[in-house]
Amino acid sequence: MLHIPILRQGEPYKSLDLARVPHHRTRELFVEISQANVGLIRRDLRNQETGRAALAGFSIAELVEICARAAHHFINDTLPLGDDLQAPEDYVRQVSATTGLPHVLGRRNMQKIQSMLAEMGNVLNGLTRNLAWDVLDRGFGEVNGHSLSFFPRTRSLGVVLPNNSPGVHSLWIPAVPLKIPLVLKPGSAEPWTPYRIIQALIRAGAPRAAFSFYPADHAGGAEILRSCGRGMIFGDTTTASLWENDPRLEIHGPGYSKLVIGEDCIDDWEKYLDVMVASIVENGGRSCVNASSVWVPAHGREIAAALARRLAQIAPRASEDPEAQLAPFTDANVASRISQLIDQGLGESGATEVTAEYRVGERLTIWEGCSYLLPTIVLCDGPEHSLANKEFLFPFASVVNCKQEQIPEALGPSLVVTAITSNPKLLQKLAAAPNVDRLNIGPLATNHLSWDQPHEGNLFEHLYGRRAFQQALAG
């Protein structure tokens, strides 16, 4: 039986408390995951200096090189997995087994992580705005004639991770070249990716002591967040709200990412259909950067119908099928509850499900023993409808009719907004909107990321503070 151990500052530990995770389709036991008790986590985290000291022995440039080598190991090598070994294709199969993610999407996510590791230099430059790395190595230095000094705000970064998509793990990796040890609590069904990233980094020369990996329950996750000076948490609205007043944490809740088409472009909406489809569907609609709504000042009905026609062609396929675009729900009750929530919203006046006209069968479908939610497009008459701003773990989007001047205020919190417009007033309003985290101008899919841009908060600013600094002239 496959077993994934706890890593206590890099050292494997098999717990007597094992979580048993089944294969999503056969329901047969697939992997046992050692669970860390809260006391063990708490005891370990009394010593956060060892990991920090181990990373401090490297320069940032050296750690960036380690990341580049790790990129190669991550995508090509057979790496340790507990007492077993894991080839790259094993990894793809294992992620799919416990999360339902089709193999083709698993490979795509693998590429994303590989490219992130390989591009770490650019990523760091994006996060630090091209700060010379030796300034961080020394803690102080001079840039363009100005003295600068930075200090780490924490001795470790605690991260409570999700199950939805392996790609999210690229968010915490830059902590390694920034010399901050990691304390990770993996999602209950997706320990594979963080474990493999850690193994790739260790093989590339990163110090073991910099990696703690604690599969645990919610209490274990909370202990990590409480005990680390800085943290990140991924979760739904309820989880996020528990921690929203804690300035030590970067909270990654639902993305509510959106496409906005201005009046100047709306008559040409058909030109942007591919961007809309990609934003909604790619990665099975499982990412926070997938669009969950399209905001339009006109042609809402035609756009919704065109999207529905395209999305209605997507059907469940086998995990191994290279054409697979949808992931089944590992818990059938979750799929059923989501579908009920949508039906409840459709019960209110002002919204219709457009996909229902084009799709064969029901939204909630059982295929080869697994529950799927088929892509769903809802047309909303206005932004006040309860379905206008909802996000679910499958390709779901609302097309929202809204006057252009109302759009920036009506959008609400949005991780990504793709604005297809050249209207300076609209662009100015969107650029000034505090509720828009990432702004794409032009027909870029919401999930199109650029490594030199920080995503959902700047990890460097989260981990480092800048202090006032002066140095007396020599002599």
Next chain:
Amino acid sequence: MSATEITLEKNITKSRESLDAWVREVVQWHFDPDTGCPFWLDYAARLDWDPRKEIQTYMDLDRFGFFEDEWLRGRDVRRWVPKGYAGRPIYTFETGGSTGVPKSRISIEDFRIDYEAFSDTLPDEFFPRDADWLSLGPTGPRRLRLAVEHLAQYRGGICFMVDLDPRWVIKLIKMGQAKMAEQYKQHVIEQGLTQLRAHDNIKCLFTTPKLLEALCEKVSLKKLGITGVFCGGTEMTPQFHRFAVEELLEGAYFAATYGNTLMGLAVHKPRAAADNYAIIYYPPHPRAMIEVVDPENTEQVVDYGETGRVRLTTLTKEFFMPRFLERDEAEREPPCELYPWDGVRNVRPFSKLNTTVVEGVY
């Protein structure tokens, strides 16, 4: 069959016989109009059969159906006092009082008798006679508070105490005040540390799993001279047991217990490598019995090694509680040499109950 197995079989038979005899004695007592308590006498008056005649064995107790814990909430607690103990000083111990009216159990000597029996299971090498104790656990209207003190006194020691109100902790957690709950825990720990540092003769500790962890974050038990730890009050997992032995206790003896106000105290089978840190409890036969029953058919005891819901029966002259379904589940454990009657393995909250059990810092 080996000689050991033959001896075990004989002891099992003996323990069954002594249990049946004790059941007859206890039922006679509780249903005799001169000695029984008003609750059971009223109960018997509504039956069309006489418990004193028809209850002859432990199995016959099934005829009472299931004890309902609601019977213990509120109303006149004196209806539980056996007439045979009229005029004796009465204690009342509470459980389940986080919200609403707590359940009350009256007691006269039971807590002393139970803890004296428990004392016999503690090795003197680690719980030295005449050594003092620190009780770092729930106080207030709880049996533990007096019981641990009596245990210390029975063994010739003095028991130092700190206040701990678990209902406040549960309220804080339910209110989402995790930080405040943590501060309260630290407040308790700091008081315990002050006592430990001030009194050199404290060598024995009673505490709960979470408080043991919190205490060991601050100090080395070994350096403080603690040689024996009696631990209980909340759920304990095999992983916690291992963690405590390997990383917290530094050689101190770990006596894990399972118990509650209604039943008494079940002792932990001494640790054996083959058990791999499983926590195996045996009840204080014949004064209380623990069974593991099919959750769907709670009259049916499951086979050895199978999982089910915990069912308690308390059989003392102070308190008679037949067939009470506890909010816990466990595996049924076969009798062993030391305890030739049924035990339970790895007790934890009953997973089929929908309500979340909030366990606090205590």
